[in-house]
Amino acid sequence: MRISMVSEHGSPLATLGGVDAGGQNVHVAALSAALAARGHDVTVFTRRDDPHLPERMPLCPGVEVVHVSAGPASAIPKDDLLPYMPAFADRLADAWRADAPDLVHSHFWMSGVAALDAARRPDTPDVPVAHTFHALGVVKRRHQGLDDTSPVDRAALEPAVGRGADTVVATCSDEAFELIRLGVPSSRISVVPCGVDTDLFHPEGSTETKTRAHRIMTIGRLVPRKGVGTVITALARLARDDIELVVVGGSRGAEQVADDPDVQRLAALARDEGVAHLVSFRGQVSRTELPAVVRSADLVVCAPWYEPFGIVPLEAMATGVPVVATAVGGLIDTVVHGTTGVHVPPRDADAIATAVTALLADPGGLAKLGRAGAARGCAAGTRGTGWPPTPSACTGGCCRAGGSSCARRAGR
Ligand code: UDP
Structure with missing residues (x-):
């Protein structure tokens, strides 16, 4: 098939870890690559946020990224992008009139607004639209209250996207129930969890050296709702000098990490809590460097207030590292x-x-959790086979968990 991905702010080419670049970017890139590996032609439409970007760029064989001019060619917070969606939709309609796709898959509510606008015009080809929300405004508002900077129109437009799409791909069961409450018919909702790249994330390979006996880690955007502050407070409550906390992510790379306002906020908290000497901020870590960093952790802690899916726990598990996770959203399933x-x-x-x-008091138990995590991570693996895993897809050794503990082999 010829598939158009629409990801207005989540470019698969973006550097990850900043305020608006995380799981959506990873998912769009990995899903597009996996579809291309199955023989489909994929074009990803994303907003041009830099005047120097070429109009078209290859992501990998079979996947091309198109930079759509809609609004200023500069970085704009995603919550300020709605006024540019009509122009974005015009460009999509132009592209689809010239070269009709068989399927459109939009990501995030604003992409859904633009994709449905373009696809439902009388002069564009009749194309089915699948939509993945990645986050729901109603959940964000519930947890963030007045701190939620989403445009007010989101409250009406988001359910309209859910009701207007031909199918909605929820990434966890919790989201499916939220969608039903928004009026999306359950018959048009499928739950398809995100996957994890097990070519990248697996237990074997180089490992960074710890600076204390134990290392706990958080990975991801440093927005308050990710709960990194709670983890810093937890470190203080531990009152031990043999546990370090490594914080990966943020809006800057390693060299400029101290300039990141979120790092400054969290570093101030660490000082107030008396644990600044135990916390190190890494800034953005590239995909290829991340597995060695994750392997060095005894535990990855994911403490969001809410979480539409959460790819990080899958990456930790696939790497063989146990996860302490809040019982919210996608983390309940994974x-x-x-x-x-x-x-x-x-x-x-x-x-x-x-x-x-x-967990740290029981090294044997910790290792067992790690092995089970690697097996489960393998089951979620996207080594060209995608989700859900099928027993016949198991090649053996795919998760390095070995034999019967491989979830894919066991068909779990
Ligand atoms: N990530 C990364 N480098 C960083 C910070 C984050 O590669 O410095 C990746 C992380 O490994 C994960 C994604 O960004 O693949 C975050 O996705 P998740 O679903 O956990 O959170 P979201 O950003 O969608 O809220």
């Missing part, structure tokens, strides 16, 4: 409590400290 990690309540530093203490 992390198996007592098997690949531990669930804790959101915004609860004491619960994280208790879980970390118990």
Whole structure:
């Protein structure tokens, strides 16, 4: 098929870790690559945010990224992009009139607005539209209240996208129920979790050296709702000098990490909590460097207030590292409590400290969780086979978990 991906702010070519660049970018890139590997032609339409970008750029064989001119060719926060969606839709309609795709898959509500606008015009070809939200405004508003900077129109436009798309791909079961509450018919909702690149994330390979006996880690954007502050407070509650916290992500690379306002906010908290000497901020870490950093952790802690999916826990598990995760959103589906990690309540530093203490006190148990995580990560793997895994797709050794503990082989 000829597939048009629409990802207005989530370019698959973006540097990850900044405020508006994370899981959506990873997912669009990996999904497009996996579809191309199955013989489909994929074009990803994303907004031009830099005047020097070429109009078309290859991502990998079979996938091309098109930079769409809509609004100023500069970085604009995603919550300010709605006024440019009519122009974005015009460019999509032009492209689809010239060269009709068989399928459109839009990502994030604003891409859905533009894609449905373009696809439903009388003079554009009749193309089915699949939509993935990646995040829901109604959930964001519930947790962030007045701090939510989404445009007010999101409240009406987002459900309209859900109702207007031919199919909605939810990434976790929690999201499916939110969508039904928004009026999206359940018959048009499928739950398809994001995958993880197990060619990149696996237990074997180089490992960074720790600077303390134990290392816990957070990975991702440093926006408050990701809960990195709660993890810093938990580190203080541990009151131990043998555990370091490595914080990966943010809007800057390693050299400029101190200039990142979110790093400054979190570093101030670490100083107030008396644990600044135990916390290191890495800034953005590239995809290829990340696995060695993840392998060095005894535990990855994912403490968001809410989480539409959360690819990081899958990456940690695939790498063989147990996860302490808040029991929210996609983390309920991905992390198996007592098997690949531990669930804790959101915004609860004491619960994280208790879980970390118990897990680090039992090296045998920790290793067992890591092995089970690698097997589960393998099951979510996207080594050209995608999700869901099928027993016949198991090549053996794909997760390095070995034999019967391989979830894909066991068909779990
Ligand atoms: N990431 C990365 N380098 C960084 C920070 C984040 O590669 O410095 C990646 C991370 O490994 C994951 C993605 O960004 O693949 C974040 O996705 P997730 O779904 O966990 O969170 P989101 O950003 O979608 O809220």
